[in-house]
Amino acid sequence: MGNILQKSKQNHRGSLQRKHTNSGKQLQILQEYLAGCSEDKSKIIFEEGHQTILKVCKQYEIDVYECIFNTDAFPPHIFDDTWRVYYKGLRKFVPHYFGYEPNPTIQDKFNVRLQNLLDIRKDLSKGLLIDNQPVQIKPVSYLDLKIGTKCVLKSLDSPDYEEFKYLDDSTTTITYGFRVTGYCIFENCQVKDYLCEDFSQTRTYDQVKQAFTKILTSQSGQIAPRILIERLILRIQELEQFLRQYSRAVILGSSLFFTFARDYYDEYELYDSQLKIVDVNLIDMCHMELMEKTEDKDWGFIKGLEETIKLLKDIISEKYDKTAEKQIQFKHGV
Numbered sequence: 001m002g003n004i005l006q007k008s009k010q011n012h013r014g015s016l017q018r019k020h021t022n023s024g025k026q027l028q029i030l031q032e033y034l035a036g037c038s039e040d041k042s043k044i045i046f047e048e049g050h051q052t053i054l055k056v057c058k059q060y061e062i063d064v065y066e067c068i069f070n071t072d073a074f075p076p077h078i079f080d081d082t083w084r085v086y087y088k089g090l091r092k093f094v095p096h097y098f099g100y101e102p103n104p105t106i107q108d109k110f111n112v113r114l115q116n117l118l119d120i121r122k123d124l125s126k127g128l129l130i131d132n133q134p135v136q137i138k139p140v141s142y143l144d145l146k147i148g149t150k151c152v153l154k155s156l157d158s159p160d161y162e163e164f165k166y167l168d169d170s171t172t173t174i175t176y177g178f179r180v181t182g183y184c185i186f187e188n189c190q191v192k193d194y195l196c197e198d199f200s201q202t203r204t205y206d207q208v209k210q211a212f213t214k215i216l217t218s219q220s221g222q223i224a225p226r227i228l229i230e231r232l233i234l235r236i237q238e239l240e241q242f243l244r245q246y247s248r249a250v251i252l253g254s255s256l257f258f259t260f261a262r263d264y265y266d267e268y269e270l271y272d273s274q275l276k277i278v279d280v281n282l283i284d285m286c287h288m289e290l291m292e293k294t295e296d297k298d299w300g301f302i303k304g305l306e307e308t309i310k311l312l313k314d315i316i317s318e319k320y321d322k323t324a325e326k327q328i329q330f331k332h333g334v
């Protein structure tokens, strides 16, 4: 794979680099929009208009995006069909990739330019008119859920190994294949609840479920419409089924990045055609371990997706089915 990644660099660097540096957009670091971020928060920068972000990353991550978005550029002797299907299939689950540029101030690091997932407009070209008024998009709440039953990216001899292993051992990672690394809930355009890498607050399944429940609840205290939660489930199921069938690598350290426009839950039908009121994407493609055999599958990641689906279904059943049950019991005087 080293070779494949190397080739991708040679093939695409020139054009993408020009495309990016010609954009001339202003940059902004919006720290309140970052949750699951362990190191330097200035490594994510929002570009003017907030439709794209720049992430300072290693060459590795760029190579992964190159493979996913330029799959067809690789001749069959580099990518056989199984790889092509895998990378192409991942494309619909990750933020759109616009290219990269070397960052001259940090050695070995680059800026990758990606779609800003907090920009929830559905189709910019159609404009955003409701009753002839543009929708004022309120801040979008979000949650970063690191997926996989093993998230240690350090080698055994690294001084940080133990610390990373401890996070796996002491959180929901090993048992459920997910852990919350951060979230941010906005209310009245202000940060109402914010958490970043404080695992004491999301160590158990119930704490994770509580975080999801909070973010799925509108300002008025109503849980998000069932259909919206089901949409999240469907998308995760689609990713899960895809990986069950076409995995070619173990995805390590990546997250499901959920976005929730809580201000629109109550009147979702009005806004649904124009805004992605809830959404989930795969971010942080920082490490992939390639599989030798096509029959191998990314089981740790698949487990995390299954458990996430189960958790969301649990919330639906608690908030909807149980309420319906109670109403029926009440009607019948039980």
Ligand SMILES: Nc1ncnc2c1ncn2[C@@H]1O[C@H](COP(=O)(O)OP(=O)(O)O)[C@@H](O)[C@H]1O
Binding pocket: 033, 034, 035, 036, 037, 038, 039, 044, 053, 055, 095, 114, 115, 116, 117, 118, 144, 182, 255, 283, 284, 285, 286
């Ligand atoms: N495409 C994106 N759109 C919006 N926010 C993003 C996007 N990518 C990353 N972020 C924000 O930045 C945080 C860190 O990004 P991530 O790619 O996970 O980097 P790392 O974990 O390597 O620091 C995410 O948890 C999220 O809050």
Ligand SMILES: [Mg+2]
Binding pocket: 036, 037, 253, 255, 284
């Ligand atoms: Mg991350």
